[in-house]
Amino acid sequence: MASSRSGFAALLRAWRDRLSPADAGFTTTGGRRAPGLRREELAQLAGLSVDYVLRLEQGRARNPSAQVVGSLARALQVSRAERDQLYRSAGLLPPQDGTVSTHVPPGVQRLAARLGDLPIGVFTADWSLVWWNTMWSALHGDPAVLPAAERNLARALFGDGPAHASMRPVRSERGQDAFAESIVADLKDALSRYPGDARLDRLVRELRDVSDAFARLWSTRTAATQHATDRKTIRHPEIGDILLDCDVLVVPGADLRMVTYTAASGSSDAGKLELLRVTGGRTATALP
Template sequence: MGRSELADFLRHCRARLTPAAVGLSQGARRRTPGLRREEVAQLAGMSTDHYTRLEQARGSRPSRQMLAAVARALRLTGDERDHLFHLAGEEPPRARSTTEHVRPGLLLVLDRLVDVPARVVSDRGDVLAQNAMAGALHGDLSARPAAERNIAWLYFTNPSARELFPAEDRDRAAGNLVADLRATVARRPDDVRLAELVRRLRARSEEFVGLWDAHCVAVRRADTKRFVHPVVGLLELDCEVLLSPEHDQRLIVYTARPGSRSGERLELLRVIGLQELTHS
């Protein structure tokens, strides 16, 4: 592991990023170029102290999960991400039928969506990135292990994820999740991680087993969904799904109709989310 080169590379990448490029306010008295260390740490979902040690060429060897998170936070290209892995003494993720590396351009779009919830999700259902509004709506997933940041896994194993939907909508939500996952498995029958996800879900949820064995298939598309937020109440949101060119990643954006009650509540959610970020 080349600690000094890794530290230099991280500092260089951080210095070239502006706060506006990642959806952050410029703020007053910014004396250093680019982002602050604590801002990179926040975007990567890690402690400021841990990231600082990387830039100071000290501390423990970063995990692959941490390297992937830092690459997303610094908006690295695929080649730059591979270079980061090499500097840390790790083999970069190899090209496969689907990738967890979100392209900088897609992250840039996500950063610009400051007043609506938005997420980048793989076709397997893994949440790869989300903005602050999505965190306020769905919850912060950054502290969860990577294997648990999956929409289907959360829905069928975490009661709080189900409670986000009105009781009368939960059967439909469950069916849609399983039907979309089945469509993905059919496209990639040799994907080991997909097979492992299905195996784990079958072991944990009888409801999943019943839906999976029904063999319903449907690809996730635009829809209208209702959410019950514990603070702002019921939200009826239009869900728009934008596909990447390879169709292995989706940008999911939730919007409320102008002038609606849900629109007012979504604005309240934005204010609450900003307050939580300020006080955290």
């Protein structure tokens, strides 16, 4: 067990040292002692405390959960083979084939990091949020404050837990019914492709139990359009209503969706996005 913990700790330190801050979305400045990520930057990316990351790197924190290891693997932008190595070094089985993948390829993360002026979130096939940037947090609220299982769009729409309670008001130009139907259609498609995924099956069963609307949509045989392009008005608690184009970009070969929000240059909504970028959505003053 001790050698396993030391192996896990060594991998964390080595892979943190090799990851460029720019590739992770951080602005590089002078005065860095090492070319890699700082410990607090890794903690921020993985949604963990700096103290916990320190204890993991020193081998003092035992038995990290599969969710923690998955978050660290995504934050470190490792390959699938390296991800599996990290799981095994933590004494865990790597994610199995035939289940919804939460792995975000390094290239996708680098691309998203270079679009840091836009709100971007990366979702799995079951609409679980597995990567987001600071602009996403500024627009929607920080997903890191939610338990990992609650970072799911279907739970936000239909659930009765923290995800639903924290979701900021969103109005879809296609209509809320069409938006809800598209998310259910996506979950149906995911379950047909991953019938052995216990987590996905549990999500569907839970939502059918707590939401009459979800149960009704799930039981309908009418085909629905899957969620793609839309225009949405998001009510921000500081800035007010922001009308944005929402585009869902499918990542080939990874079964991921990259969700982006943009506004036309020179528009008042583009100005509101810029205010979000500058202030992080905190102590902002609403634009006229």
